[in-house]
């Protein structure tokens with residue numbers, strides 16, 4: 001990454017990752033055919049797709065974001081011929097855990113080095129209360145061995161953390177359980193599962209942070225248009241905000257209210273983001289976003305926004321480093337159990353770039369405006385940043401190059417392909433000085 005430059009032009013980021021996973025899962029369990037457009041052809045969503053193929057579902061594509069799923073009905077999945085590899089994808093593993101706990105065959109879920117270090121008891125414990133039999137390692141991690149049981153029973157579960165993965169895992173198990181399965185959230189988390197169940201004609205009760213489904217219904221195949229992923233758009237929202245002279249239009253970005261925390265945070269910092277032509281896209285709100293560079297100031301990030309911006313926080317840290325004054329994040333301990341420990345790994349990278357940063361157990365403080373006094377100005381040798389195989393860390397530091405005082409070399413970034421395979425090409429097209437070696 002060469003320092004400097006700005007972002008200008010019009011781009012469309014790839015389809016939403018969370019929605020792409022759910023489209024494959026619910027389309028596979030539906031009666032009839034589901035036509036999907038805008039599917040994210042990234043490794044995480046492809047891991048979900050491959051798992052359902054191995055359980056006997058006929059899935060055409062993906063070709064140019066189009067997928068056709070020939071659903072087998074709620075009880076039509078077949079035993080796979082070996083362990084299902086979820087790669088780097090926490091969403092695949094946790095959601096499938098709930099769905100597979102209800103199947104009449106055994107399965108084993110495995111993943112890469114990052115995924116097998118992530119906590120799984122948050123789903124296996126409430127699923128056990130529903131009657132599921134799932135064996136984890138002694139540390140509560142994958143591989144997960146899921147054994148068939150005669151039946152699951154609905155529970156009423158108050159979630160200790162605001163996690164859409166936990167909520168969705170239980171709701172998917174609830175489709176097969178006797179009686180009613182209810183989940184209460186301590187704070188709102190993304191609601192794509194609830195919205196998509198409704199799109200497939202499955203009744204979902206929602207009131208005051210509580211979601212319930214009755215087992216034994218059916219899903220009907222439908223047509224789904226998946227909006228652009230705001231988590232991928234976030235890198236450009238930050239990049240165009242911090243690089244003087246930027247003016248970027250991001251088309252068709254998902255604007256689900258449970259996902260737009262990043263826009264609220266950046267606007268509170270002074271970002272100039274216009275929401276244009278808000279409209280509906282298959283049960284999900286979308287809009288075009290025009291972002292122009294603006295002077296940013298540090299803020300205290302309101303805790304209720306944390307679950308609504310959880311995957312975008314690494315990019316927000318780059319905005320904070322470029323802002324005037326201090327930014328303080330608290331209530332975000334979940335960042336420590338993502339693809340990497342995103343608090344520590346981001347803090348280490350920012351410190352290497354001369355940014356004063358103090359990690360805390362549940363967040364960090366970043367002293368902005370220090371790029372210029374970092375002692376790195378005009379440096380020829382690149383500052384080397386280890387992304388720890390974390391796609392969001394790698395893309396955040398790529399965007400940082402727009403303001404950083406020295407060239408940046410980012411190591412271990414193959415996993416960018418998990419969520420945003422075209423990131424390098426797309427960002428170069430609008431002005432990022434990026435070179436893939």
Ligand SMILES: O=C(O)C1=C[C@@H](OP(=O)(O)O)[C@@H](O)[C@H](O)C1
Nearest residue numbers: 018091162163164165166310311
């Ligand atoms: O349900 C989902 O699709 C996701 C939920 C979030 O995880 P948590 O449920 O662990 O907060 C998020 O970080 C992840 O990238 C995708």
Ligand SMILES: C=C(OP(=O)(O)O)C(=O)O
Nearest residue numbers: 088089090091092311338
């Ligand atoms: C945390 C993420 O994904 P997952 O939990 O599905 O691995 C992410 O994409 O930032």
